[in-house]
Amino acid sequence: MNTTTEERLTEAMRAVGETFGPHDVPPLDLAGSRGRRSLRGRRPFAGRPMFVIAAAAASVVVAAGGTALIQNSGGGEPDVRHGPAVGSSTAGRGGQVAVFLCVKTSARPSCLGRDATPAQKESLRAGLGELPGVVNVEYESRQQAYERFRERFDDRLGFAANANPGDIPDAFLVGIASPGEAQMILDWATGLPGVDTAVAVGS
């Protein structure tokens, strides 16, 4: 019986460990030896939500766009899945970037445990629209995100029963002209007020 427990434990820890991939390791910050590190707002990638919401939401976007996730700063090993082309009007020829907004449960310190404000959303939408290479910007509400999420996860993982519409963050889905533009948009969006996580979805 202990063998079973040991095996189950080993397997569970291996799987959970893999949700934190080599690319998730932040750079070593030895400069902390001078200034005092505060718990808030020090490293740009600190404080991401563990791996649940953003990564799950990202895979929903992936499913909707019929594309593959090429980068996932939202957590976990990039889980490359190919979903059916359900067709999102946003998915440009070059793929898209999903900019997930802060929600109360966001772990990113800069979110301050609050929803992104209407003003933040407004300025994000305007800013994204002005970036070169951006084809279109579409807002996906939490309700829409939740519905996609349910469709995707309902029967398989028993997750939907535990998720509420408010748990899945709303996002701007940004259609881009070519996959090469994705990084620029990620760099631009990451760390801006109201932004939890940005992920690129390739075509």
Place this chain on the structure above:
Amino acid sequence: MRAEAVLSEPASGRTREDEATAAVTDLYRGHALGLTRLALMMVGDRATAEDVVQEAFLGLYRRWANVEDRTKALTYVRSSVLNGCRTALRRRHRPLRAVHVPPVWSAEAQALVGEERGEVMAALHRLPVRQREALVLRYFAELGEAEIAEAMGVSRGTVKSTTSRALAALGRILEARS
């Protein structure tokens, strides 16, 4: 020659610092991933796990000049990580944690690792911290008894008894659930 002699004075000080930077950075490159995963098993959320690991390496860097046996640097960092995890877990019992992070053993987290694994993680987190440490070091980090004893700062006999008690408790929790 004279110019060189003058320059060598501050340069040697800088070299020692460079050496610490290089050594600690190398160690980080090789072990940050494994140690962060280990911390993740202990504290349950990656933000805290990342912080704990950064602090541990920073601690090593600051004390580098005093680390006598450099081959023990990894052991030192590993102990610091476990210590940092204990501190983080203690803090968590205080109210008013600004940010809620769904931990690895929460229902939501099971979405990505599956129900079965989530249940095992939830059970693991019902164990006392010391028992959890013993299990994580053995079954996740795959360390030997001597290394576990060093990391936890206890005797090998204690490692043995803690591990078997932890395993038995984990088995009971899992059985009660099924």
